[in-house]
Amino acid sequence: MTRRYRSQDWFDNPDHIDMTALYLERFMNYGITPEELRSGKPIIGIAQSGSDISPCNRIHLDLAKRVRDGIRDAGGIPMEFPLHPIFENCRRPTAAIDRNLAYMGLVEILHGYPIDAVVLTTGCDKTTPSQLMAAATVDIPAIVLSGGPMLDGWLDGELVGSGAAIWKGRRRLAAGEIDNEKFLEIAAASAPSAGHCNTMGTASTMNAIAEALGMSLTGCSAIPAPYRERGQMAYETGRRIVALAEQDIRPSAILTRDAFLDAIVTNAAIGGSTNAQQHIMAMARHAGVEIHTEDWMKYGHDVPLLLNMQPSGKYLGERFHRAGGVPAVMWELEQKGKLRSQRLTVTGKTMAENLAGRETNDREMIWPFDAPLKEKAGFFVLSGNLFDFAIMKTSVISEDFRQRYLKQPGHEGVFECRAIVFDGSDDYHKRINDPSLNIDENCILVIRGAGPIGWPGSAEVVNMQPPDALIKRGINNLPTLGDGRQSGTSDSPSILNASPESAVGGGLAWIRTGDTIRIDLNNGTANMLVDDAEIERRKADGIPPVPPSQTPWQEIYRSTVGQMQSGACMELALEYRNVGAVLPRH
Ligand code: FES
Ligand code: MG
Secondary structure, three states: OOOOOOOHHHHOOHHHHHHHHHHHHHHHHHOOOHHHHOOOOOEEEEEEOOEOOEHHHOOHHHHHHHHHHHHHHOOOEEEEEEOOOOOOOOOOOOOHHHHHHHHHHHHHHHHHOOOOEEEEEEOOOOHHHHHHHHHHHHOOOEEEEEOOEOOOEEEOOEEEOOOHHHHHHHHHHHOOOOOHHHHHHHHHHOOOOOOEOOOOOHHHHHHHHHHHHOOEOOOOOOOOOOOHHHHHHHHHHHHHHHHHHHHOOOHHHHOOHHHHHHHHHHHHHOOOOOHHHHHHHHHHHHOOOOOOHHHHHHHHHOOOEOEOEOOOOOEOHHHHHHOOHHHHHHHHHHHOOOOOOOOEOOOOOEHHHHHOOOOOOOOOOEOOOOOOOEOOOOEEEEEOOOOOEEEEEHHHOOHHHHHHHHOOOOOOOEEEEEEEEEEHHHHHHHHOOOHHHOOOOOEEEEEEOOOOOOOOOOOEOOOOOOOHHHHHOOOOOOOEEEOOEOOOOOOOOOEEEEEOOHHHOOHHHHOOOOOEEEEEOOOOEEEEOOOHHHHHHHHOOOOOOOOOOOOHHHHHHHHHEOOHHHOOOEHHHHHOOOHHHOOOOO
8 A cells, every 4th residue: 555655745746746755866876776755655763762861761762673674574664763752760850851852853754854753762761742742733644662671670589670769768777777889889780771661661651541541552661671572672673563554543543532531540559650641641632632630539449459569569660561551451351341442443453353362370479459458549539728630549559558548436537637848858858857847657758849940841759758766666647738749669658749839829838837737538639627728928029039049941841831730841832733734835
């Protein structure tokens, strides 16, 4: 089947032969011929997310060779180009500020160059949503190739998961159980090979979600980066994108409301990262799909935890892959009618067809829907006078935490705490061990100035560790709350992503240390017990200041970003859709 591709407007345009000549000549620099470019075959972009400064995705530098093989074998012409790097652990002030930048850069490339379809190479946290957001905006055929998680980490005969090992290690450091050197040894052990985080952190979550949406081949996301199946998947993905180009199957046919609701359901069943909330919202909005705040509770909250993977469970990525990966989890959901699986995916088949026969043979890793690891594992949505919206990840609430805060006789699901308020993480680190704060188990740690505009970029800082003295007494978690995020690998039952944030005058701006906060999980509320007149009086003090922008992008980001409740999108970008259909002028 042949059709005229958008690239032919560059390479085969008799009305603009001078421009065509100009467009063609430089590609010969690396041995490509004008005949190839004018053959009418689709030009397939490979958005390369790997580089030396994005090590989680670096495997894609190798995988791209197999993607190219697949594209060539299926009759396409590959063209690889770089994506703005995003490295979660190293990018300061936070990698979150890069998601919208990589999004915007990819939109410009896909729109402005002769590219007919694209392979999105995903891995580290925001590399997945940024590219899917761009694919949704441009709406040319697109497919996700995950880089895959690292091999499982081991130390002293125990599994150590990336990220999760850091949060556990810093508690042990504070308790005086280990020294700095041991801490670094644990960190190194948790990351034993190429690949992204081997826990169900944000990286594995977002790759699982890409698969649940129907944007990658079946079983793609969980294959560990070094496994042979990963290279084979790269080849098959290269082959498949050519067929998608030929058939003009575009993201708009796949990224439907049904697909996003299934993503919400799947995210709960895998114990996915809280970062999924803003990324799912952002991808949906760029796809023109309405996902409402209520959808998280309505479709997600009742879903049980099925996957026994850190941080909600025990194991890591290799076992997840062997147990069948995302299709095996979705198979459980499908059997119980929890999915809307009669919908198209990049395989060209429906999700239901993709899932057929995918039952797991490892019941220690993927538990049955009727006898799950935990009931009601989806995000819990809260609101009140502190914020209009925040979420809590219930799948990580420990039994100890549950007993201490949520099971008080006569007050099931309700607790009141004294607020200790920090303005950003420097303030937290400076004062958390200050004895004059008298922090005890009746306190809730509050952080503000950590949202998209305040930080800028929304930082993973809400999972604040209690003071060392408390940890030494065995209290590993206090309730925490904030307008920032937390790492997907954290096991803290924090109240996160509070919107609107303090920096734009959200309720968190007006709370003071010593105020009482009442959390009511029965009614989904979180309030400071401060009367309205007093809150009005405090407004005269002004919004707590945030640091100035340090780069031009920080300033642009701040002036264009929305709140986390609605995906922290570049709001003005939402006006643009199906950008690939409108050719740029010569
Ligand atoms: Fe990049 Fe976890 S830090 S995947
Ligand atoms: Mg993270």
